[in-house]
Amino acid sequence: MRLLTKTTLYYLAVSIIVFGIGGVVTYNLIRNEIQLETQYQMAASLPRLEERISRWIDRDRDLSNMNTNQLWVREVTGPATELNFSDTVAMHPHLDQMEVLRKLSVVKEINGKFVEIEMMDVFVEDSDIYESVVKIITRLFILLAIALILAGFFISKILLRPFDETLNRIKNFKVQDTSKMDLPKTTTKEFATLNSFISDMTEQAREEYQALKKFSEDASHEIQTPLAIAQGKLELLTDDPNLSSEQFALITSTQNALKRLSKVQQSLGLLTKIENREFDPQHQTDVSTLIENTVENFKELFDMRQLEVDARIEKGVTVKLDKHLGAIMLDNLVHNAIRHNHEGGYIKIELDKKHLRISNSGAPPPGDPARLFRRFEKNGSVESTGLGLAIVKEICDYHSMKIHYVYNTDHQIEVVF
């Protein structure tokens, strides 16, 4: 639920309570005021009534003729009383229904006689007051609700815009970005604080990322350059026509060692890069084509080792996978299937929308299969860097894919997308 919807709902809930209480209070206030007014009116009409009664008494007329359904006059023995107001239920004079009416009763001494006067009056019925109050409150509430929603709309358009903008920028932020995150200027203090905080944080993340990236590049440069020098010097040395066969053998094996060192460094550099998330894991990669290309690239190696390749590749499987890393992963997997195979063996490659399975013939692995994906884990092969499958695992983790190894008459590595 959006922040604004939530606040609006809270406001409306609070308004319902306030309006409810307000309604009761309003009802009571209005009712009391009307009551007082009614009493005042009745009391005010009393002197004239007294005059009338006094005239009637003078003329000796029967006071009961004066009675109506609102007025009741009779002679009593006394004594005189104060004005007394009370509620009574009686027939409404016009509405033909029982209503709560205000009653005034008093005993007055008029021309030496005690006369009891009862007067009933209604200005506004309670139900009318109630209805009106409910009507007023409901209309006010509807008005308020409309106002709140409209206000919310404008608030989000104007007041919350910098906040929305900031959210948007954060969503699109990548540590790989080369330029500083540009946050909108805002005069709202809280947003300004938030923006400056986010700005600092992202800048720091970006700098750390860049520093790490630069470090791994520099490290690579600093290691590969001397290796290149050594490699070149050895190569120049082989140009010497007076070289003996032993010397040449020494040079070649030194070159091989240098090459391996360089490969280890490159693999470690790649692992660092994956850990530093320098790739694009959201890229939609056509894995089917990628595998077909990989198989094509390795064709000669398959033939050389007389491996039978059975590739069952579903067409058009696309997976969120960095293109470059995807190629490396497949290379390493196929590479691995060739390396741990025997001459005349087989490699099965299966791809569907959910899995990639590569099985190959070969001797069972010694020890715990989970170790296979660890770094520098080698199966006695000196040539290998022991990093190929560690890289595959790292790539899978990076793309939230699962990878399993099973040995069950043959080696099987399964990647679940």
Next chain:
Amino acid sequence: MILGGILVNSCTCCLFQHFKFSSKSHFSFVYEMKILIVEDNQDLADNISNYLEKEGNVCSKAANLFEAENRLLEFEYDMIILDIMLPDGQGLEILRTLKRETNQNAGVIIVSAKNALDDRLRGLDLGADDYLTKPFHLSELNARIKAIYRGRKFQGQQLIKFNEIEIDPETQEVKVNDEFLTLTKKEYELLLYFIANKNRVLTKQNIAEHLWGDHMDMLDSFDFVYQHIKNLRKKLTAAGSEDYLSNVYGMGYKMKSTVS
């Protein structure tokens, strides 16, 4: 500028002498390139120039961006070997200058310790012809430079001649004594590699890396290299070519330009 102009003229006239008569009066395909090596590491620059000068090329060296730009403004080069990590800036800058102003005809090969894909792509985008990751074999660099030069100078039209062997790089056809010879792709690549590095010992490792790139380490023996060379040799001699390929020290091979 006037001095520069004169120098440019004086070296362009020799640039077009691509063919040299060897002592045996065969046509021998020798490139004489003017090469600028932009590399801040003195040792590495020396290695490269040392190797390439033995091929008859003229090399000059620039250790930083500033020097490189100066040289490019003054002279005309056929080939630039460019390290993209220079102390005073990114080597990619030079590519930009190059494309805009001077030396537009020069081939560029980037040499970098960074295997960074974006650098590679950016370099090729900016007009580099190739990209080589450190450490590399000098023979590999040499072969690539020649391929670039061939492509640039002759748009691949020029035939490569090595005594009685003639190669058309465009159609990948090989002729021996004017007779077509059918080679597999790898044999063809191998032959080209040998010719580019003739009279030099190439190790099996070196050859395997050229043919299979990074996958070579799994070739648990270099028997495959041996196999390919044996086949190539057989095909060449069967077609009437001299046997130029020889095994050296049991670990490497060499293509001699003359058979003694």
